[in-house]
Structures are given as C-alpha cells and as structure tokens.
Amino acid sequence: MTRSNGSEDRRTRGSIRVRGNSLQVRVFSGKDPVTGKDVYLTESVKGTDKAAYKAADKVQTRLLAEVDSQRATSSNATFAYAASEWLRVSELEDSTRELYVGYIDRTINPAFGSTPVRKMTTRMLENLYAELRRCRVRCDRKPFVEHKAAGDHDCKEAKCKPHKCSPLSTSAVRQVHSIISGILGAADRWDWIPGNPAKAAKRPKQKQPQPEPPSSAEAARLAEEAFRRDDDWGTLVWFVMTTGVRRGELCALKWSSIDLDEGVVEIRRSYRLRRGVGTEKDTKTHQMRRIALDTETVVLLMEHRDRWRDRLATADVDLTDDMYVFTGIRKADPTAPYSPHAVSSRYKEMADRLGIKTHLHALRHYSATELLTAGTDLRTVAGRLGHGGGGATTLKVYAAWVAASDRKAAELLGSRMPKVTRKPRDKKSAD
Template identity: 80%
Template sequence: MTRADGSEDRRTRGSIRVRGNSLQVRVFAGKDPVTGKDVYLTESVKGTDKAAYKAADKVQTRLLAEVDAQRAASTTVSFSYAIDEWLRTSDLEDTTREGYEGYVERTIRPALGKVQVKKLTARMLENLYADLRRCRTRCEGKPFVEQHKAEGQHDCKEAKCKAHKCSPMAASTVRQIHAIISGVMNAAVRWDWVTSNPAKVAKKPQQKPPQPDPPSPAEAARLVEEAFVMDDDWGTLVWLVMTTGVRRGEICALKWSRVDLDEGVIEIRRSYTLRRGVGKEKDTKTHQMRRIALDTETVVLLMEHRQRCAERFAEVGIELTDDMYVFTGVRKIDPRVPYSPHAVSSRYKDMAERLGIKTHIHALRHYSATELLTAGVDLRTVAGRLGHGGGGATTLRVYAAWVAASDRKAAELLGSRMPKRKPKKSAD
C-alpha cells in the first residue's frame, strides 16, 4: 500500500501500483548489507483489471514469503565489487593470483563489472563466451584501428597503423575465465548476496581431451644418455624425473632429508617456483605428500650423486647435510639454493634440440606414466606415483589411450590362461 503522497508505508512491507497498462508489485526486502540502501523485490503483472489485481496479490504473497525465508538477493553491489572481495578473501598462490588478475582486468571487469551480482544470468555468461570465441576484444564485427603508430591527427594509412583483426580466444582460456566467474559467484552465494550461481548452469566451451606426447623409448634412451654425457649430476636429474614422473618444481625442491636410500623411497612434499626472479617453496600442486618407490639402479645413481656432492662441497669447506637440496645449479656451488626450474626446462630443451627431438621436460612425466600403463601397472598405482587426485580419474582422463591398450593386454593375458576348449566332433 502507498500513502496519499506516494510514499510507501514501510509497515506493510509491500505495495501494488499501476504502471501504464500493468501492475507493479514492490516488496521491501531489507537493507543492503554492503551499501546500506533499501532493497526491494519487484515484479510486474500485465493488465489492470480485477483478475490482474488478484494475480498481483499472489505475486506479493510469494515475494513476501521469499523475504521471510531469506531466499531473496540481499545486495545490489556490482560484479566488479564482488570480484574485488573474492580476490581479497581468497587464499591463492602468487602466480595464480597474478594470472587471475590479468583475466579480470583484460576481460571480465570490462564486460561484466557494472552488472549487479543478482542480475547476472547464465545467458549473459554464454553470450560473453560466444563473443570471446569469435574475437578476444569483443569487437562486435566493426572495423577499427587497434594500434595507432602516430599521435594526434594523422593519416593512418601513411603511418601504417595496425588495423584490428579478429582473433578468437582459445577454448581453454574461456574455461579459465568461466572458472573465475564461477568462483566469484560461489562466494556471493556463501555471503547471501545472491540465491544461486548462474555459472553452474551456463554452458562453457568443451574441454579438449588431453593429448600427451611422450618421447618414444628410443628417444628417451638417447635423451638420458646425452644427459650423462653432459655431466653426471644432470644425467641423474633427468633419470630421476624419467623413472618417477615427478614435476619440474618437485624435483627442484627435493632435499636429501626426503631421500631414503636404505628403503629406496623418495618423499615429495614441496615444490619450488620462481616468480619475477624470486624463488620460494610451496605445497605440491595437489597439496598432498606422496612416497615414490625407487628401483635398484636409481638408488645406486643417487648414492653416487650424494658422494659427488659431498666431495664437491668439501672442497669449499661445506659439509653435506640432509637439509640441503639434492640438485643445485651448475654455475654456483650453493646447496642452499636449488636448481632453477626455468634453468632445468631451458637446459633440457637445448639438449633435446641438439638431438633433433621435439619435446620438453614435462613430457618425461608422460613417458613415465605411459610406460607403466603399457607394462600393465594398475591405474591407482600410476596415479599415486604421479600425485594425481580423484582416485585415478585424472590419470584415466589424460592417459585414456594407454589405459585402453593396457586393458587389451590384460584381456589377452587372461584369455591365454583360460582352459582350452575341445573342438566339437563333426556330425558326420
């Protein structure tokens, strides 16, 4: 109800008023917890006749029930504000945060920043994803100069200014943007700013099946042989990655305290990263510790490597202790500083290029996994060695082709053990 002066009687909490050829139902939903402003739920009903008023009464009753049940959106803040609050309160790795902020500033905030969180819909998100898959700058098909080569008034043709050419955003990048938006909206739901997350139902680009490309056994043999030719420490590092499937950052963070040569086991607990030239240890990718068994030859190589390190450090007056890194850089003898992950990748790439093999250090992880699966090692064991979560779901998704080959091998093995059937005698 409304007073004669047009203001609403707050005690009634709701009103029905004529707006043109329809009725507007308006219900007071409380104060915005962020802005402090009044929040209203509104809905329109077509017509102004008796039937329309009856329908409007039902709408008002429903909206009041929503408010009472605290199911109504309680804030009118923008999505841009929600992004800032999510980034401020989220526990993210530095590199992850930096990447998210880049996506936010380049793409998400310009497109959705001014939209109220409670008005964000799945359709809006799907339209954004479609636009990005057509052109990353969302140019709407209108030609324009993307980069001027001269300032002030000038002839773009003479100055050879860069004209815009549509470049579609990769599906994987759009999926990353979707993940950020979904994370923000999940937080908005937890904070009672919205009642549901539209990103959960929005259709995002399909994820392409992983296509690991490990080196062949012959190529792997050439790579590890060349690594030992370069120097024994480097050869041991490449060998250990190849036989355990550890990640680059994990091999760099490995300390002697996590190497049990008596039991033939290494513990992977930490990873080492470099960001803007500053290195630091952090949790593994899945935030889980794992123990990886070593074969006899690998144990011997690590024993020899430890002895070399001890002798090398002794020459400069340093005693090798368990809290030192297993692998250090080639230019500086300092057991307190691990091998740089970037240096490992670069050195490996240069070595592979000299051999004419197109590969990278992470492909050794694929090599370890595919060789184990091809040999018939069960999926759960392989997943455990790689540090995959989900009980092997990730391993199965990435290495499905090799799992299928292993399954075929298992079928043939079982078939060969079955009792031979006697041929049926002929009716003749």
C-alpha cells in the same frame, strides 16, 4: 499493499505503479547489508488495464512470499565488489591468486564489474562464454586498431596493429567460469543473492587430454645426450624419466628426502619462481608421496652425491641433508635450488638440437605411459605421479594407455588359462 502513481511508504512493503504503458510492481525486501540502502524487488507487467492490474496483484503476492521466506535478494553489491570480497576471504596459493586476479581484471570485470550480483543470470554467463570463444576482447566485429601505447603516440613506432579476433581457449573459458561460479557461490552463501546462476550455466566442453610422451627411442637419445653434456644434467633427466616428478618438485628436492639405502624418495615440497622471486610451497595436491627408486637410479644418485661431496670438500664444506639435490650450471650452489625456468629452457634446447619436438613435462607422461604399457596397475601409477581421486585423473589423462594395458592383461590371462581340448563337432548331429 497499495497502488500509486509513484510515491509510497516503504512500510506498506509493496506497491503497483504505472510506468508508461506498463505496471511496475515494487516490494521492499530489507536493508542492503553492504550499502545500507533500501532494497526493492521489482517486476513489470505489460498493460495498464484491469487484466494487467490483476496480473500485477499476483506478481506482488509472489514477491512478498519470496521476501517472507527469505529467498529474496538482499544486496545491491556490484559483481566487482563481490569479486574483491571473495578474493579477500579465499585461501589461495599466491600463483593461483595472481592467475584469478588476472582473469578478473582483464576479462570478468569488464563484462560484469558494474552489474549488481542480484541481476546476474545464467544467460548472461553463457553469452559471455560464447563471446570469448569468438574473440577474447569481445569486439563488436567492427575494425579497429589495437594500440600498444597509451596517449598520443606514433602507431608505426609503437607497432600498433589492426585488431584480429583471437578466441579464448576452451580451458581459459572454463577457468573464467570457475572463478565466476566461486564468486557467485560466495554471494549466495552470504545471502546477497537467492541462488548461484553459474550452477546451471553451460561451459565449453573440456577436450580430452592428449599427452604426447617421447617414444622409447627418443627417450634413449635424450638420456644419452644429457649424460654426454655432463653427468649432473644426465642424472637429472634420468631421474625425471624414472619418477615422473613435476618440475617444481624436482627443483625443491633435498637430500633429506632421499633414502638411498631403502631406494625411496619422498616428495614433500615444490619450488616456484615468480617475477624473479623463488618460494617453496606444498605439492600440487598438498600431499606427501613416496616413490620407489630402481637400482640404476639409486646408483646414479649415489655417484651424483659423491661428486658433490668432492666438489664441496675443496672448499672445506660438508654436503648436508638440507642441500638441494639438483642445482644450476651457472650458479653451482647446492644451497640454492635449480631455477624451474632454467631446467625447462635447457631441456628444450637439448631436445631441439636432437630434432625431437618435446618439452620437460612430457617426461612425466613418458614415465606414466611406460608403466601403464608394462602392465602396472592404475592406482600405483597414480600414486607415483601424485594424482588425486584414486586414479580418476590418471585414467582420464592416460585412457589410451590404460586400454592398451588392459588388452595386454587380457592376452596374458588368456595365455595362462588351461588349454581345453574340444571334441570335433559331429556333422550329422549338427544337421
């Protein structure tokens, strides 16, 4: 250990040197595994008197202990580099990867990209979350114009507008936190930093889910209108109502997954359409599930299958198990899945014409809430919906309906209890 005015041999491992009105403590902690450069731990102590040197000696001893116990920082890699390495080694769905890259490019790297990961702190993260909840572009509160085109341009023609602060939603900020936590967690595992500061960072509170399923009367109107338009579309809407499947699962459904004799459908795959390119993938929870079908739904699917057999027979084509159950109206081809966007758009247009404010995913909520209100147990409903956690997700999303179901169960149990004849109280003995 040495005290110097600015030059020291790194083999001495540590030094204390004067920097203005302060003392800077430097301790060599090894080679950076990414850049190959020497890495130093530094800390400042105010003052240059004897007491300051005594305090600096204690700081130096602590930093050397950190190095010796391998808790010291070992990398000067920037956060942007750590993010790119994390994306490179992470196993993510294509849609998830695109989502993460968008957040990193638009929000995270502009804030921390050039910051060394070893300098990331919990307070920095919480400051970012607070700024994003105020303004998604983290403006300095000074007026400016948001230009819609690069370079020299006519703002009026490009429709450039004065900036108005728009906060990032709570769920989006929580997503940003999740990505940052993943990156810093990887840096921690790789020994680039001594710990993950995101673990202690306070995120915005998650709002309680508030599903808004259509009422029974609205559901009846929607189903009736769907069948009025055409039987294929009516069968699709009815199927979603009774099974609660996700949109992608509906579009990926093939005849090989439906056993009409047993009245069971297997949900194995999901279909997604991204930038005009469709792909099949695992379900959201990466698990297959079996859903029992009611008699009416089985009959409707049988009629739906017969219709397609007759249509294909006119072209001397057989209906096979590898064909899709539902297909679009513009391109009625059972070898191609129904576009998820087209399903949502057609359903929304139908609901709007009926004056019902709803969307396709609300039919999933309708299926769940109808089952819970009818007294179906939580695990069964969770299984039909494909929720993980043994019903924890279902309980969180549909807490109000679970409570209503519990009240109904209590009343049912009370009605089945044996009636007890109670003796009238003797007024004198009571006195």
